[in-house]
Amino acid sequence: MSKVGIIGVGQSKFVRAYPGSIREMVFESFKEAMGDAKMKEKDIDATIVCSAPEYDKQRSPSGVFAEYLGLNPQPTFYAESLCSSSTTGLRLAYSLVKSGLHDAVMVLGFQKMSEISAAESQERMGRGADIQWEAPFGTMMPAYYAMFARGHMAKYGTTPDDLALVRLKASKYAVFNDRAMIRKELTMDAFTAPNPLGNILSSPLRVGDCCSNADGSSCLIVASEKKAKEFSEKPVWIKGLGSASASVNMAGREVFYSLPAATEAARQAYAMAGMKPDDIDVAEVHDCFTIAEVLAYESLGFAKPGEGPALIRAKETYKEGKIPVNVDGGLLSKGHPIGATGGSQVRTIVLQLRGEAGDMQVKDPSIGLVHNVGGVGLYANVTILGRE
């Protein structure tokens, strides 16, 4: 069976407000990925553009990017699954290459969220949930994840300070990530009033439990085994892919202490790779909120159900721990430009597996995992990558 590899990765610096247009912002990650893969425009057979369209002023951005990046006349099209859009793009790229239709496919993720206000963006994010049955109550993403934090606390005794530990870890590593938006190490004092991170945003979540909106882009170049070996000295191979969905309506969820779509996506990815949680050397998980990282530990089998908080308390997800997680700062510190996030997570794991992660580098990893979730566990993609 022929393999499918990732041979180029790029990411713009994630910032509060990018001082340029979306095509210019996308150029930054494109330039890095093309340089990484040592490719020219003609080497890219197709491009998948990924974002959450409610933030975009430009309709159908694929065409705009293809022109600006010199990717005409090759095909280009769009993929969307909210915050997991760019790993959905990766899944499509894998299938396009694996089918033999194309040899090299680009996955271009982006979001420029600064053009609308925070309240407007929350309203749009709320509309990523069910506009008929839930948005009329004034829902927003932090409130939904807060319901899962409450559920986890009620079921397992998790505390707000357990959740804060996830943010402290993220802040520690973002200091070493030159692409992260918030690069200041925090202590527990940051969660104590009158510091604003300690204020309740949507109970029981505090402001410090939430990631920030950001502008940014990410770029991945996916290639057939033949093409990967032709262009790259250190291709990273796609070993396992899992993808699942769950009820958009909270009334359709069975429990409020786990995200079943992520658990199912993990099961599929492990099965395809023939691996188990112990085989993973480094992971990037979707920590849009601190509780989301704890839920990820449990979905991915790094901790048993209910034991996620113990894992962070024991610092087992730190760089020197049993399973390092988000040692690039995570969404909590990097910022979360919706459509670019999954690609940024994949880039971090690719750099880790190549031994090129600099001060973020964990010791000699051979298998890495990416967990990328859209909505409140509405969509979930789990991807396992390896050096061999």
Place this chain on the structure above:
Amino acid sequence: MSKKEIDNRFSKFGTVSFTGITRINDFIGYLEQGKLMGTKCKKCGIHYFPPRADCSHSLDSDMEWFEVQGAGKLLSFSTLTFAPTGFTQDLPYTIAVLDYGDYKVFGRVDKAVAENDLAVGMAMKAVVQQLPNEHITYVFQKA
């Protein structure tokens, strides 16, 4: 309602409704009679809340209405101190999910109930509530 008139009753639902036209607009008619209703597939007996016009299991659209009655169990809740555009005048407000066994109901907790009095697992009931501008909703109160 005459044939030429557009039935957009759903535009009255909640603080801000994002859609007006749906085949289960009678949901609003029932709310106006003080009843919170779901739908049940006549063929396979599945209870749907929120109500639906179609059953994806039996592929049938022959549904009957049932009333959400009695108490449900509070599964989770959160009180917002920051709101999306259009909802800031309601702050603070609490969203929640009740489990009725055959179905669950998502909605808001009545402002008269203090957050400190809420606990996961407690019994609550849904009550129809009139809003300004002829909008209508339902809220959860202690059962």
